[in-house]
Amino acid sequence: MKKNVLGIYARQSVEKETTGSIDDQIKKGIDKANQLAMSYITYIDHGVSAVNEDTSNRPMFQRLIEDIQTGNVDAIFTMDMSRLTRNPVVNSRIANLCAKKDVVIHTGLEGVIDFRDDSQVLMNGIKALLNQDFVFKTKAKVKSVLRNRANEGKSFAGMGAYGYKSGNNKELVIDSEESKIVKQIFDMYLNGLGTGKIADILNSMKIPTMYNKKLRKGTYEVKNKFTGQITVKEAKHVRWVNNTILGILKNPIYMGQRRYNDDLISAPAIVSKNLWDKAQEQISKNRRLTGSKKHSYLLRGLCTCARCGRNLAGRTRENKKDHYYQCSSKITKSSCGLRSINIDYLDDLIWDKVIHSNLISEQALKELEKIQNPIEIDNTLKKIEVLKSKMNEAKRVKDKTIALFQQELITMDEVETYLRESNLVIETAQKEIKHSQELLKNFENFKQQYDDYTNFQEQLTNVIERADYDFKHSLIRKLIDRIIIDYDEDTELYKIDININLSVTLNEPTNETDCQTFYYPSSKKINEANNKRYSNYEPEGLIGTDFSIVTPPRLPVSPH
Ligand SMILES: [Zn+2]
Known part of the structure; x- marks a missing residue:
């Protein structure tokens, strides 16, 4: 049952920051509790950094987490997410916990964060990456x-x-x-x-x-x-x-x-x-x-058979030395015959060529460029100029009207009419200028966002190195909609279509998905290639330009 308690978390870090003193943070939290008609509990950590995955230096943060787990707190207030954590892994844990416990986070600076809403989850994750980057930068001097x-x-x-x-x-x-x-x-x-x-x-x-x-x-x-x-x-x-x-x-x-x-x-x-x-x-x-069984099924539920549309299921051979995905039709009477694919190969492909490459950020930037239309900005700037000259013109008419009246060249009635008309023009122009300037500011924000995404891959790479299985698991599912696998017996190549979900890398909701196709040689083919000491495997007879060939760095373990 909901207890209607707001957990107010405040933290003053070791570095100087701009989110205000502890007192300020708490006061804003109490205001929020009053506004929401909730009672509250305060949690304050003094003089600690929130950049580490290990949060044992922050006893009150840990208490807050416990209280969420036990249901004693059903919403959180904090000035911004970086108060709670600057660590992307901890961030992802908070997200999971809040989603599970129906807890939303009210922030002083970033509005309400609701982790039950998928579109907010990854944006938040990305912000966490950027937050951590902030700390990296402040430490750059020491480094x-x-x-x-x-x-x-x-x-x-x-x-x-x-x-x-x-x-x-x-x-x-x-x-x-x-x-x-x-x-x-x-x-x-x-x-x-x-x-x-x-x-x-x-x-x-x-x-x-x-x-x-x-x-x-x-x-x-x-x-x-x-x-x-x-x-x-x-x-x-x-x-x-x-x-x-x-x-x-x-x-x-x-x-x-x-x-x-x-x-x-x-x-x-x-x-x-x-x-x-x-x-x-x-x-x-x-x-x-020795890797956990869980790890070997990192892509579980994401892979679809191109032939029969069924899901591919992870399988482990009894000797535990061979993991592969096979089409679910294989265990039925009507197997579609799709060749199974080695899990390590596929994991490497997804990590190296998709997550760990610039592929996603490049696609996201392309989408951003589409939305951030330079012509639109240019038009807005021109519009402001036109409005300003219109306004100045109206001001001149106003001045002239008064001068004419002083010289007794026009009547009081005429003065009133002119002034009313001029004032109306000025007011309307002022409103429209303000609106246009707000639009421009949005474009500016957008530019900021654009710059942030330019660093996205770098940030991602930083985090991936330290991410645990759960983080990887959820990250992959945010970034990839579906992986469709086919195999061509003649060329002995897998065709792997990866549908990248761009709406998560973009703040804007979009239905766009971007399909990237990879051709991937079968383990048999790779074995042959390795035996011939080819450093780069190039298949013959492939038509088209939209493919890349993946040469795995290791000798393969054959699934069959
Ligand atoms: Zn199938």
Whole structure:
């Protein structure tokens, strides 16, 4: 049952911001509660940032989430969404929770956000991306200092990377003892040992971790991600765990490239690039083999058979090493005969060629250009000019009327008539100018939106790297309407039509969908191509220009 309680959330961040003091935010929230005839509970977090996925630094935010879950709060007030979070992943969780619990968010600056309304959901997600970008920008200065240090070959502030130490001039140099361990870790991993097993071996060999060495006698604090509880641990008790090993295997510093945000800067290498690449291949292979069942059906419900119109269903072979989508007709008596398609292939295609490429933003920008008509802007500007000269003309008539009256050349009646007419012209012109200027402002906003979307892909790429399965799952469904799959036995090519939903990347509702067609060689064909060492596979005899050929980076696992 609805309790009619508004949860008012206020946050003052560590950075200076423009959304007002805590008192201001709360006052606006109480006004809103009164206006809605609701009672309210206030939730205030002081001096914290909302950029992280981990929200344990914001106890009142967590309390608010709990109260929504338990039904103690049935609407939220906040000045704008960035008070609640600047993190796109958290944003997506809030969206899901609010939609599930029928909770709408009243904001001081952005109106009402209703996550039950699909069209609002992705717009909000995109805003979250932009919000996070704001934080990235404010941190850019600090980063550039760090970057300069890095370019000069100076070592990291803080703990640094295992295998390296600071030289005499604080430059990064290889630690001979630790680098041996790094090499061993790569060797063991490429010889088929798992990360957990490698950690066990290092522990049993009593190899100290970075913490053991640098904080030999010290203690350090560990914060529980979920409860926020802090435990003090002694450095000497730190052990190697699988994530430490995985972190080392994935860090490009060991093949000579230090990661600085999105940049790579050269560093002394401990293993060869070839070896490092092999390890990455092995990591992604292992991930696919042990990946959750859920993950392998990322496109569940989106794929349609071009032959019979049925959905494609995800299947896993009993050895769990092979996932594929097959036409649902296959389990009936009247199979349409569509060749099944390997899930990893299709996932890669969707991620690399659609989500992770510029495809969607480019299509969205094209649509925006259509709506943002330059002729319309030009006409509005001209119209304002005409109205202004009309108005000035009327003012001149007014002045002249008064002058004529003063010279007793016209009568009082005539004066009144002229003045009334002139005033009417002036008033009408003023109104129309105001209206036109508002229109222009809208175009300006539109331009802003356009610029935002120009950055859309960049933002998206940033987030995708850190997104969890649920976020990916919902993102794909927002961006793609349908994937229609056919297979041509003669050319051994899949034809994959991807219907991109543009209404979600555009703020404007539109029924436009954009169909992109990909031709994708069968695993058999790819095997042949790989065996012939073709670096780029080009099929013969294909007519038309509207296709791209996808050459998968890995050797395939055949579905049949
Ligand atoms: Zn079918």
